[in-house]
Amino acid sequence: MFLINCPYCGEREQAEFSCGGEAHIARPKNPPELSDDQWAEYLFLRKNEKGVHYERWNHEYGCRQWFNLARNTATDEILKVYKMGEAPPKLKANIPATPSGEPSIGSGNLSTSKKDRF
Amino acid sequence: MSLAFNNVLNLNKKNYNGVTIEELSLSGKINIRGKSSDKEFMKNIGSALNLVLPIEPNVRIFNNNISIMWLGPNEWLVITPENEKDGIISLLKSTLNPQKTAITDVSFNRTILRLEGEKVFTLLSKFLVANLEKILKTNFSVAQTIFIKIPVLFVRNNNDEESTSLDLHLNRSHTKYVYELLVDGSKNLNI
Incomplete structure (x- = not known):
């Protein structure tokens, strides 16, 4: 169990929150003009990084507000919490090496080979 | 037609090892x-x-x-x-x-348990990860949280220098369960 610092209520336990997946994914402006592959990428493909991951979270059992959170997926450390609409902070995370030498980007997700979206 | 609702627990104010618990009348x-x-x-x-x-x-x-x-x-x-x-x-x-x-x-959906005494936060800390004592510092503070998997609202009634008085707002259907756990948790407060 770890604590999350809600930008509205303050520190609460993680069980009060629910994760809404990757943050900062903008809906395409002209969906009819997109190919099926482009639309599928927007809908389904997500990063699976080892390191800083920007996520949306909801304080479900508190103020019921959505906010963004930057988390180091290698250590589960919460690096930054910020409100919706704010720009994602540029952060670096400490990524400990693993004995298996796994890559910093998950090999199972093809979309992660693409460059950062912002 | 207005509905007549009684208190859930129907008990008088009682002291459990330094924490008194009572259910407030309907508000x-x-x-x-x-x-x-x-x-x-x-x-x-x-x-x-x-x-x-x-x-x-x-x-x-x-x-x-x-x-x-x-x-x-x-x-x-x-x-x-x-x-x-x-x-x-x-x-x-x-x-x-x-x-x-x-x-x-939402009057008939919820009830209020009033917890008073010096060991209120000690009792609550058995069930909580977040430090409520820090959050509920003054008599103007409230905190929504999960308490033993139940969504609740804590309200502080007095200042820090006085003996603690907290109101616990919760669903009527969970009241007996929470009350019994609080009584159970209070058994070793004096140890």
Whole structure:
């Protein structure tokens, strides 16, 4: 169990929150003009990084507000919490090496080979 | 037709190793939703209740009869005497724009357990990860959280220098379960 610092209520336990997946994914402006592959990428493909991951979270059992959170997926450390609409902070995370030498980007997700979206 | 609701536990104030627990009699509880950025909404609420809605998080404000608790940036809970509730709801509904606000009577959905004594926070810390003592420092503070997997609202009734008094707002259906766990948890408070 770890604590999350809600930008509205303050520190609460993680069980009060629910994760809404990757943050900062903008809906395409002209969906009819997109190919099926482009639309599928927007809908389904997500990063699976080892390191800083920007996520949306909801304080479900508190103020019921959505906010963004930057988390180091290698250590589960919460690096930054910020409100919706704010720009994602540029952060670096400490990524400990693993004995298996796994890559910093998950090999199972093809979309992660693409460059950062912002 | 108004419904007659009794208390859930039907028990008198009782001391359990330094923590007294009692269920308060029914009060009016009105949930208000609206945008705090809407000046007209904030002004109309202020004139109807004679209190300004708190914008600061985890805060409650009160006058003699009415308490208003901050639940979120756009949500508040108003506690009124039971006999004044219907009048206040009618007043709010006639004052506020129904397309931009929601006023819900949640009086019969919830009950309030009052916990008093020096060991209240010690007892609660057995079930909580977050440090409630830090959050509920003054008599103006409230905190929504999960308590033994149940969504609850804690309200501080007094200042830090006094013996602690907390109100625990919770669903009626969970009251017996929470009460029994609190009594069970209080058994080794003196050890």
